[in-house]
Amino acid sequence: MTVIDYLYSLDPAKLLKNLPGGVAQGILWGLMALGVYITFRLLNVSDLTVEGSFATGGAVAVVLITGGGPQWLRALFGASSGQFPTWAALLIAFVVGVLCGLVTGMLHSYLGIPAILAGILTQLALFSVNLHIMSMSSNIPVSVDKYELYVSSRYVLRSIPIAAVIVAVIIGILYWYFGTEQGSAIRATGNNPVMSSAQGIDIERMKMIGFALSNGIVALAGGLVAQYQGFADVNMGRGASVIGLAAVIIGDVASKAIFKGHINFAVKMTFVILGGIVYYAVVILVLWLKLNTNDLKLFTAIIVALFLGIPYLQSRKRESFTSAAKGGSGNAET
């Protein structure tokens, strides 16, 4: 196939047709990225629990919606027979995600295991737990024809506004929460733990709350993504932490390019969602260009590595032995 043939085979109409799907997925994965934002940016730790808790959220929501789950829980929501309410399934997914985060928090705070390792351990354990939740099948379908779902790739244009509203409500709640006494204490813990202890903040407890809240949101996002794609899968969280980082970083770069100076916290969170949308728009583009989608995770990793590395490289440029050998960067006076 020649280049001309290749270009000729690209159909712009198809790109336009697929973009809305990218937007819908971007919003939902952007919500997942909001969870990552809480640990990565506010608490200043890298939490890999999300790769497990995302799938946990999907599994819990789908199992409940498709008629599974413990009988007492179904009875509690008046669903002994009939469909488990979709909102309740998402609520339970959130709560289970909170528990996942607490496990990581306890491994970190009580057993002194470094945060990254604690997250990896929980994530590994969750793989088995998720299989148990899904009664040992690795994939459970949930059809939008049979069940009432909030979002579905079959009804993309209807899903986008619903997803946007859900995300807006969550951003509103987070904006309020991180402005409260407790939320401020969590931000202070991530920013300066020494100062926080000196001001009477129990930093281990704050980290615990942060891990819990983060994974609750990630699991909620998992419950929504499972609905959107029409199934829950034990592997659906693979790469989630890096995709989350990508969205956070894209949002960061974009917001700093647009706004000068102080950026409102709600705006920052909105840009994390926009980061998710941009990420999925790129995914759609890659698919459209008929590049190998198996390479997508490779691209993602490279892009995130670059963006994480750029601030370091910039500081190296200003302050390196190579430039010192050449007589310095010449800004000694300023």
Add this chain to the structure above:
Amino acid sequence: MLRLENVWKVFDQGTINQKVALKGVDLNIKDGEFVTVIGGNGAGKSTLLNAVAGTWPVTKGRIFIDGKDVTGIPDYKRASMIGRVFQDPMLGTASEMQLEENLALAYRRGKKRGLGWGVTNEERKLFREKLAALGLGLEDRLTTQIGTLSGGQRQAVTLLMASLSAPKLLLLDEHTAALDPATAAKVLEISDSIVREEKLTCLMITHNMTDAISLGNRLIMMNEGNIVVDISGEDKKKLTKNDLLQKFADVAGVQEETDSVLLS
């Protein structure tokens, strides 16, 4: 007010790095006393303050604040009684948070942090008054990110934070050492006036002997994990720099005493 009974602190016990930093310190500080602390590098001054603050548990001995045994209480739970300022101006404030948010965090020291607003309008009014008293023009910059302030401004804010929720004790660890002389003098002046106005009991480590003599009403000198000189009252008022150098030479057994030995 503050009482230490036979306090020992051993770091890395049982390892090749084992270091006995406090060797049975006894200290009794009365309400309202302003104690300056001097001593050579590694004498155990910071360790003494950290023991009082509860940064880690002490190896042996008991610590009482206001008659209450706090030996088994971690730092964040002692914080309601204690205000701290560190040597590094970056350590005392949260750089990515706003000035008013930092002050509000300090204002809630010792109180439960619930779901009320992080900063209220009444508090803003109070903070503005307190900031104005510092004379640094910070009262109109409540929403400024702390990270954009200078080291001296941050140290002054940390001092204000340390005193904000009426602590029983103020602990200052070489808090002007990282500042230029003019700024250091200003921050020291603010420290002195806060201690006076709030009638605080204060322990201040300094490497500047002149400050150690001119400020406060009691002076202690540490050497090798112990308090070796303790001067207060009229004796402290009459104290000269030469007296101090001589005393240091006596206890440390140093012949050619110089500032650098004592100050480092």
